[in-house]
Amino acid sequence: MSETNGKGSATPMLDELEKGEWPSFVTQIKEMAAEKEQCQQLLELLERSYREKIGHWKHGGIVGVHGYGGGVIGRYNDLPEEFPAIAHFHTLRVNMPSGWFYTSDVLRKICDIWDEHGSGLTNMHGSTGDIILLGTTTDELEPTFKALTENDFDLGGSGSDVRTPSACVGPARCEWACYDTLDLCNDLTQTFQDELHRPAFPYKFKFKCSGCPNDCVASIARSDMSIIGTWRDDIRIDQDAVREYAENGVNIERDICGNCPTKCMEWDGHDLEIDNGNCVKCMHCINAMPKALRPGVDTGATILLGAKAPIVQGAQLSSVIVPFMKLEPPYDEIKDLAERIWDFWSENGKNRERVGEIMQRVGMGNFLEAIGVDPIPEMIAYPRENPYVFYEEYYEEEDEEAEQEEEEGAAVP
Amino acid sequence: MAVTAEQVADAMYDLVKEYQGKKKLKAMDLTHMMVERYGAEGCDKKMCKAAIRSLIDSDRCVYTYFGGSYIELPHAEGAAGGG
Structure with a gap:
């Protein structure tokens, strides 16, 4: 039996995506639909696309902030009269901090900015790594960008440029x-x-x-x-720690040496020897015995x-x-x-x-x-x-001449 | 033939205008055309970069995206009509 979302529109096909044990993007959009008309219409348009088996989004065109050619991905739907709240539904890519380290205060600021200027929907993070802010209008791009830069954030890359590292x-x-x-x-x-x-x-x-x-x-x-x-030097080995792993049940011969792709390790029951010249840095042994082995210096x-x-x-x-x-x-x-x-x-x-x-x-x-x-x-x-x-x-002229002479010689009966 | 970045920007603008609606030009297309026109000694890539920046910052041209990034004259986005 289909459920209804916050405003009473039936979305039976989307509701199927809420079943099961995994988090559902449908449930999350429905939560925002209670506050934002954009999210409500987004659900309705997606339901319609599933029903008709036709996508209703156009991607690209002219959108951006002044001076930038990247960071904003234009999205327009092809049914603007029926879905006016998402006639424009542009995506912003925001350059994330290195390693994705945030304070909760910063995360709240980003959400506040997006609640004010956009749909409130985010994707943390996109496959390039950026903070993805989903859905706003062309008019809101510059104000959003201003608010982000005032909080020390910048847009990331998109299009034919360096993407956000x-x-x-x-x-x-x-x-x-x-x-x-x-x-x-x-x-x-x-x-x-x-x-x-x-x-x-x-x-x-x-x-x-x-x-x-x-x-x-x-x-x-x-x-x-x-x-x-x-x-490029040798894996650091703590032989006592290796022996401790062995005493605690790790089968070093089978699970460490046996799984080494180049078989560059030997275990005599007391010491682990590594032929570092043949190590291809696969990390298997280090991952398996992190207390005993470490990368070189x-x-x-x-x-x-x-x-x-x-x-x-x-x-x-x-x-x-x-x-x-x-x-x-x-x-x-x-x-x-x-x-x-x-x-x-x-x-x-x-x-x-x-x-x-x-x-x-x-x-x-x-x-x-x-x-x-x-x-x-x-x-x-x-x-x-x-x-x-x-x-x-390595292919010297002399070799060429020798080859040529050889060929000529072979050709003479 | 030595030229200034502003002269290169003007020449780029004329090209973008001439090709508008016929062919989409990328930044590298404009750079190639300028180097061909003025010679690599008179107009290097750095100057072309500055010229493109001037074109965009002065709002004479805008970046667009259609499967790749292009430089075009500002115009009303057809798909934006209902917004």
């Missing part, structure tokens, strides 16, 4: 952080304000900062430039490039562009690398072509040459196979 909680709460993800994220955000607010690229560009190879922000799958913490990050969801071409993960980079303020090396990549991409990229796609189109060798990075064996598409770099410098 995001980072894991890093050293604030995690002992495995190999660099200060929060500081780098904030630094990149501040440095690239122009690129964030004024779209000038062929398409979007995302930075995501993960403090260790666990990659809690999934940067390898979700960002054009994945900055993943790593170390010579830490930095691996820089990977090219992840994307399927749009023009299929989805792909980032691949290594710099195996190890020290990441310390003022982070000039990584900023310089990003700018070289943008120069080449802006100059040669096709409309809506992501960095990962241009890498594939022009070939890794050409791409590396264009951005001034030397090819090295770590630049592989998949671990321990398929190197796709053509090492021209």
